[in-house]
Amino acid sequence: METEFEAFFGKQQRPTRSINNIRKVGDILDIEPRTVNELIYPQDVHVFRLHINLVEHPMSVWGCISFHNRAKGIYKGGIRISSDLDIWDTIELSRLMTLKTSLVDLEFGGAKTGLRFDMSKAYKLFGKEEYDIKFESYVKKEIIKEFAHHYHDILSKKQYVPAPDINTGPAEMAWIYGETHEPSSVTGKPEGVPGWLPGRKEATGYGVYIVVKNLIEKMGQKPGETTVAIQGFGNVGSNSAFFLDKLGVKIVAVEDKDGSVYNEEGIDVTSLTKYVTSNGTVKGFCDPAPDFFGVEADIMVPAAINDAIDAEAAKKIKAKYVVEGANFPTTPEAMEIFEKKGIEVIPDILANAGGVIASSVEYANPVSTQKMDKEEVFAMIERKISKNLNLALDIAKERSISLDLACTFLSAERLITTMQNKGWI
Numbered sequence: 001m002e003t004e005f006e007a008f009f010g011k012q013q014r015p016t017r018s019i020n021n022i023r024k025v026g027d028i029l030d031i032e033p034r035t036v037n038e039l040i041y042p043q044d045v046h047v048f049r050l051h052i053n054l055v056e057h058p059m060s061v062w063g064c065i066s067f068h069n070r071a072k073g074i075y076k077g078g079i080r081i082s083s084d085l086d087i088w089d090t091i092e093l094s095r096l097m098t099l100k101t102s103l104v105d106l107e108f109g110g111a112k113t114g115l116r117f118d119m120s121k122a123y124k125l126f127g128k129e130e131y132d133i134k135f136e137s138y139v140k141k142e143i144i145k146e147f148a149h150h151y152h153d154i155l156s157k158k159q160y161v162p163a164p165d166i167n168t169g170p171a172e173m174a175w176i177y178g179e180t181h182e183p184s185s186v187t188g189k190p191e192g193v194p195g196w197l198p199g200r201k202e203a204t205g206y207g208v209y210i211v212v213k214n215l216i217e218k219m220g221q222k223p224g225e226t227t228v229a230i231q232g233f234g235n236v237g238s239n240s241a242f243f244l245d246k247l248g249v250k251i252v253a254v255e256d257k258d259g260s261v262y263n264e265e266g267i268d269v270t271s272l273t274k275y276v277t278s279n280g281t282v283k284g285f286c287d288p289a290p291d292f293f294g295v296e297a298d299i300m301v302p303a304a305i306n307d308a309i310d311a312e313a314a315k316k317i318k319a320k321y322v323v324e325g326a327n328f329p330t331t332p333e334a335m336e337i338f339e340k341k342g343i344e345v346i347p348d349i350l351a352n353a354g355g356v357i358a359s360s361v362e363y364a365n366p367v368s369t370q371k372m373d374k375e376e377v378f379a380m381i382e383r384k385i386s387k388n389l390n391l392a393l394d395i396a397k398e399r400s401i402s403l404d405l406a407c408t409f410l411s412a413e414r415l416i417t418t419m420q421n422k423g424w425i
């Protein structure tokens, strides 16, 4: 039987969209293979094991930090806790961070932390059956505190500055601050913790909303005539839904890990949010979607997990656009199907960049006596996402390539210039 260690290492690098795209950009620009490899491979990968003790129950948790590229600045990237994560996923996520920070023109590099942990095992260990948010927070606190302790030096010196990702949020970031006592050693901190930033919590969802708003204008539709389906109702999905609902867009379907909800007249997002806060899931709020990916919606927003849209799901999707709130939610096979069906994908490295844009402000201004307000943070997200979306659309048109590839093109070109100027290549 495969051990947890073997499962964490994974068999081998799977073909990924970011690698395909970097190679294609290499062909278009006639870049030498050594430079293409510099863009693909991480600079450093740490694999580690954390020892935690949950009320007399000792446990170990495998983890990995992929330090992908720091040509443009300190290593930046979120911490993910997930039961099926391996080092290759973590490396792919770190590569996307490098491409993302360059695409929205931030002086950050790219990194990611993956912690492989199955929360359902903790529930079983303590004989718990009901969803218990306090229990989950306690377990995550033990894991994150141990992680922060293990990497005290790297974090305190701000060589790697983490942020939230799946299954981590402001509370977990506060535990990291509690270890380093350095306001700019971690972003995504909750209100009141030194260096916190108004608007950071909502920032990724706000960026997704900006992309959708641009697309609605492009389609020449009114927001009230536009329908959206969202997969995932965590930080990214729920905040995207909040801003889109405020604009008047109809959210017709939402799916999370336990089930889905559907209303062709538009779901009441405020009531759904309250329901999820007390129940931990959208399931049961109203009728489920007959077939989530098959619903009629102008725009599909996958904002949950990677590889959620495979070939089978892609065949069902009827939307004009797919806006990737999540990281690599669309598989390479699904991308081919979308290309044939004429469905445009707004890639993760642009669509979910709102969080890291806000993080750049949180990192830079932690001890300022004058905090930026929410509106200023949101205005910066809108400026950076809209500007680079338009630049990528121009490249796509000029070179007759997909928007997905054009985003990698724009990002890689900037990275190559930086690496050349630094004498790396």
Ligand code: NAD
Pocket: 164, 165, 166, 167, 168, 204, 231, 232, 233, 234, 235, 236, 237, 255, 256, 257, 258, 303, 304, 305, 306, 325, 326, 327, 328, 352, 353, 355, 356
């Ligand atoms: P989260 O943990 O807050 O929420 C995840 C959501 O996905 C939950 O609603 C969960 O129920 C749902 N989900 C999990 N498995 C599912 C499945 N099999 N089918 C359907 N739904 C499922 O996570 P998040 O922070 O919102 O992150 C979501 C995605 O966005 C991830 O890919 C993450 O890397 C990406 N992202 C997050 C941020 C951020 O600031 N949090 C920034 C950039 C990108």
